[in-house]
Amino acid sequence: MNEQKVSGLLGLALRSGKVTLGANQAVTVVRSGRAVAVLMDVSASENTIKLLRNSCQHHGVPLVETSVGMIDRATGKQGRKAAALLHSDISKEIIKHAVVGEDEKEGNKAGVQATNG
Numbered sequence: 001m002n003e004q005k006v007s008g009l010l011g012l013a014l015r016s017g018k019v020t021l022g023a024n025q026a027v028t029v030v031r032s033g034r035a036v037a038v039l040m041d042v043s044a045s046e047n048t049i050k051l052l053r054n055s056c057q058h059h060g061v062p063l064v065e066t067s068v069g070m071i072d073r074a075t076g077k078q079g080r081k082a083a084a085l086l087h088s089d090i091s092k093e094i095i096k097h098a099v100v101g102e103d104e105k106e107g108n109k110a111g112v113q114a115t116n117g
Contacts, residue, residue, distance in 0.1 A: 026084035
């Protein structure tokens, strides 16, 4: 994962209104079918992780785990553990840089893992 690139793109997407922040809002967007992918902080609580995983798997939305605090730093808002990406070109770029291939995961310090329902 190119965390610096993803972080910059996430901030840009937030300013353009193409991101929904927070676990409950992310689940709402996933259920409505408007989410392209969900970014989740690995430090989220077990209940939040389970809620997001189940919702994303059921609706076929990719779930990308990010390093601790990456969403906070990218958006400038503290305590956000999830971000749902809405349909846009910026979201496609974020996904391209966030999801790593199986061979690249070995040395990845960010702990990024993509799961697709």
